[in-house]
Amino acid sequence: MTTVHANTRVKKHRDALRAAGLRPIQxxxxxxxxxxxxxxxxRQCLVLxxxxxxxxxxxxxxxxADTDGWV
Incomplete structure (x- = not known):
């Protein structure tokens, strides 16, 4: 698999997500x-x-918390 091919697949996937109304965050x-x-x-737990x-x-x-349905 070439890097170019992988980049194309990633771009296509990201474009589809954006088209679905999603946006990336970091x-x-x-x-x-x-x-x-x-x-x-x-240490922090003991302080609190x-x-x-x-x-x-x-x-x-x-x-x-809404825990209905949690196992």
């Missing part, structure tokens, strides 16, 4: 493979563990 997310990621997650505002927010999210 998001950046944390790299979970990075050294120290797990430790930083744990007994925070009353965090508990209030989590309770609100649980009440507001």
């Amino acid at each position: 998001i950046w997310v944390p790299d979970t493979r990075r050294p120290g990621f797990v430790e930083e997650c744990r 563990r007994n925070d009353p505002q965090e508990k209030e927010i989590m309770n609100w999210l649980e009440a507001a």
Whole structure:
């Protein structure tokens, strides 16, 4: 498979998505493979563990969440 052929297929696919009313976006997310990621997650969780505002927010999210049909 040549790069030109692959580029043509990708363009065709993207054009079809745009024609369907979609648009591309780019998001950046944390790299979970990075050294120290797990430790930083744990540190942040421990900071929030007994925070009353965090508990209030989590309770609100649980009440507001539409989980009908979830397994």
